[in-house]
Amino acid sequence: MQNFTVLFQSEPEGGFTAIVPALPGCVTYGKNVEEAKRMAVDAIEGYIASLHKHNEPVPSSGETFIGNVQLSTVKSQSIHA
Secondary structure, three states, X not given: OOOOOOEXXXXXXXXXXXXXXXXXXXXXXEOOHHHHHHHHHHHHHHHHHXXXXXXXXXXXXXXXXXXXXXXXXXXXXXXXX
């Protein structure tokens, strides 16, 4: 059994987006956390099946970590035409 880190982000319109950082582009959505988890499992399984089909290695989630960065100020940029 392999474990993957999944980020669940609540969406303004409702529901949750599930992002799998170890698998680039592996993103799905659910109407609630439980559905988002089920959808994430399905997306991960499909992603891994595609990797196997193309004889590519399956990345490990062990190299993934979650951190925070703090911005002291956000500068707005002017667009000059």
